[in-house]
Amino acid sequence: MTDTATTGTVSFGYEDVAPDEKTARVGGVFSSVAKNYDLMNDAMSGGMHRLWKDRFVRRVQPQEGQQILDMAGGTGDIAFRLAASGASVTVADINPAMLEVGMERAAKRGIDGLVWTEANAETLTFPDRFFDAYTIAFGIRNVTDIPKALREAHRVLRRGGRFFCLEFSTTTWPGFKEVYDGYSHKMVPKLGQLLAQDADSYRYLIESIRRFPDMPTFKGMIADAGFVRTKAEPILGGLVAIHSGWKI
Template sequence: MTETVSFGYADVAPEEKTARVGGVFTSVARSYDLMNDAMSGGMHRLWKDRFVRRVKPRAGEQILDMAGGTGDIAFRLAKSGAAVTVADINPAMLEVGVDRAQQRGIDGLVWTEANAETLLFPNRFFDAYTIAFGIRNVTDIPAALREAHRVLKRGGRFFCLEFSTTLWPGFAQVYDAYSHRIVPKVGKLLAHDEDSYRYLIESIRRFPDMPTFERMIADAGFVNTHVEPMLGGLVAIHSGWKI
């Protein structure tokens, strides 16, 4: 890793980013759905549906949903009959997910506190690895990608849903103004937390562009990498396979 990493627009020591990101998600855990609605205009629900369709979960498969604490992706995956393990570094996010699962009567999910960079799962254990809107908050992204590759079986598949930078002329400027000026104010109004929402928007701007992140996935050992942009790349589905 480099000596510093990005925390929004700031450059900080790696251990400081880990701690500060933890603070952000502890703060926003109970308003996470509101956060995603604010940043995407509610479209994150459609993007997640599309993401899970691309994963194509099947009954009996072992799937790891990383950074999936609140259960949004896991609940969708579990409908297939797959055995889903939900892992998140933040216990507050996991607590929200467990509560939501109980309210919905969803049983059978495994919930575990885990760091994406240093997973404790054995080699070649999972059929699929998913991570949605979580990879940009990881301190050492290459390490997390290598761990994803390690825990997947041969023939296993990696899928990542993440914000990126839209390439549509005009729309990019509109969304940039909306996200920087409006979203933090919405965060202050709905969640009483303007700073955390500001970080989340800034973290999108500092995340690698689509071609760069695709190369990072390949560098971790994945093949047949693919990027599926939506809204011109405002958000993208990245995928790769382990052989």
């Protein structure tokens, strides 16, 4: 991950670009893949993302009456799971195409009561101390200014509220990293081209994983934003991780 403060650039896959350019280009990627969201995640995880999301929501422990913000959750994958508990869920995403897919999916499933809003994780319009929990799944690595987004997450949470993030990371299992790197770099773009006629977007998504901070570094970033009792729970040795922290 490139340090904006010292270079004026941020990472877009393996490229270093201006922050505004990254925001625009990430928007293009997700407008392109919105209709094939499940396909994208299946390609990158071998279908295991569904189990990881179930595990993630179990860690959140949503409860009836809670207010939960699901950031970068446009297609509803996490929100649908959260809402099953009776919690009030606001789904926020910077990309209207992703939100459109989510609303269509919710209508087909007969899921009512979700609030859908277009929002930038770095500049939320929600009031201070409004939510009981903040969730973001496979979205934080695409944010242009991650520390700013983490500070915003802290701001909108009530005291006692919790931050939860599900994201690809770096596995520490010997041998497995090399196997997954080979699969992801060589096969995922080919699958993207074959199944969605879009190799470039899938290539970016894989590259963005490689540029994302490792578990200790990202855990430190969450603490720097003001959260305490931060935790990183590795899955598959850290290929994916659930990060969490408390606001006190």
